[in-house]
Amino acid sequence: MSKQEFSIPKLVTDLKSEADAYLLLEQLRWGGTPDACPKCGTVGRCYFLNPANGSTRKTRTGSVSERRVWKCGGCRKQFSVLTDTIFHGTKISIRTWLMVILQVCSSKNSVSAWEISRQYGLTPESAWHMVHRIREAMKREPVAGLLRGAIQADETWIGGNPANRHRNDPRELPRKAGTTDKQPVFALVHYETREARSTVVNDVTANTLGDKIREWADIENTYLQTDKHTGYIKIGAEAPSHEVVDHSMGQYKLLGGAGTNLVEGFFSELKRSLDGTHRHVSIEHLDRYLAQFDFMFTTCKLTDSQRMRKLIGTVAGRRLTYMPLVGNA
Ligand SMILES: [Zn+2]
Structure with a gap:
């Protein structure tokens, strides 16, 4: 699924497993394979750690994970397409993330966390945090030109x-x-x-x-x-x-x-x-809503899929942890 248009029903059909969702995210972020290690920056020495039994592997605690793991030939550290991005540490499936991102990128008047919570069976807190992380990725690059x-x-x-x-x-x-x-x-x-x-x-x-x-x-x-x-x-x-x-x-x-x-x-x-x-x-979150509006307005001539690709291109380095986000609200 590299260049075709995305839609929620198509994502539902195409992403049969969590491994499929990882593959699509790797395709969108890296064009398939990572160029450089996100931990040490070494270029061209990252390789895929093949899971022992096909598409799944056992974690240290013995549970089965479908997370696709890569390893750096330089620092020997493991990482995934989620490392050091808005997805870092998420407990929500990447399949759900991709659908929610497409939904946010497709709705001109924005989607409320409450709607996301209902439609995807998430707790209101998880949905709220998810939507704010997506907005974080919509923020303009700090070095954006004049x-x-x-x-x-x-x-x-x-x-x-x-x-x-x-x-x-x-x-x-x-x-x-x-x-x-x-x-x-x-x-x-x-x-x-x-x-x-x-x-x-x-x-x-x-x-x-x-x-x-x-x-x-x-x-x-x-x-x-x-x-x-x-x-x-x-x-x-x-x-x-x-x-x-x-x-x-x-x-x-x-x-x-x-x-x-x-x-x-x-x-x-x-x-x-x-x-x-x-x-x-609330006023304290208004700047993040404004980032979303800037992004949607600036990309109004793109298709929803192009907008989703653009957003996934900026997920790196934008971790947003729960505590600073909630603040003293
Ligand atoms: Zn490395």
């Missing part, structure tokens, strides 16, 4: 209206006038490539917005497009051009064809999903 060209920037506020809170909600009420518990979120979208980058920010002042734009875009080669928010004036002056859309004048598209419609589309999709699928997103 954006150049026509870039739209915008900010929005995420969260409910404090006035609609349930009277038993533990957060203090009534709130002080002029304060809010909504969270500002900032996003950039590249006009041509549709690459989206978003993040939680502390405020929407000129300093904060300017710093974020400088962090993500090569400002000297950026044709910035924003709304009238005064926070963009200073940074706009550093760019070769800054086009401003005045919504109060009913102007949503500039004569040149651009505007802020793309980044506004990004936010409206994000809000629709947060309202519809994830009713209670």
Whole structure:
């Protein structure tokens, strides 16, 4: 199954055993065989440890494992396609993982952990942790290059209206006038490539917005497009051009064809999903939801299978253990 399109029914039929699921994951991650040892980095000296009895082998505790194990000729250590990835240490079958990944990569409005838990017979905790690990793999590479060209920037506020809170909600009420518990979120979208980058920010002042734009875009080669928010004036002056859309004048598209419609589309999709699928997103996990939205928006022209291949290409080095994830929630 190297280049064909995936679907959940097809995965159900093709992955008859856990060994089949390992084979597919090895194919997707490594193109079949590992180039380098994940423990010491030695290249070209990894070999497959043949299980004694066909597709299964006995573990130290005597139970039968279908895990496909490789060994490094350099450091002599054993590893599998799961070592040092989002799958590291998982007790959930790789067959289930692959199906859930495809499902997450196929759903535009995102899938809730609750749905995954019901459909795959997992505990809500396992499903929640699984979905967050998948989101971890969707995070942008830390060394992702700077954006150049026509870039739209915008900010929005995420969260409910404090006035609609349930009277038993533990957060203090009534709130002080002029304060809010909504969270500002900032996003950039590249006009041509549709690459989206978003993040939680502390405020929407000129300093904060300017710093974020400088962090993500090569400002000297950026044709910035924003709304009238005064926070963009200073940074706009550093760019070769800054086009401003005045919504109060009913102007949503500039004569040149651009505007802020793309980044506004990004936010409206994000809000629709947060309202519809994830009713209670806590602020501390919002960045990981945003990573998922950036990934889905940026890859919107890919097929679900292409998106799944892309995701599996970035599972390495992204272990996410349970404790830091849960924090003090
Ligand atoms: Zn090694």
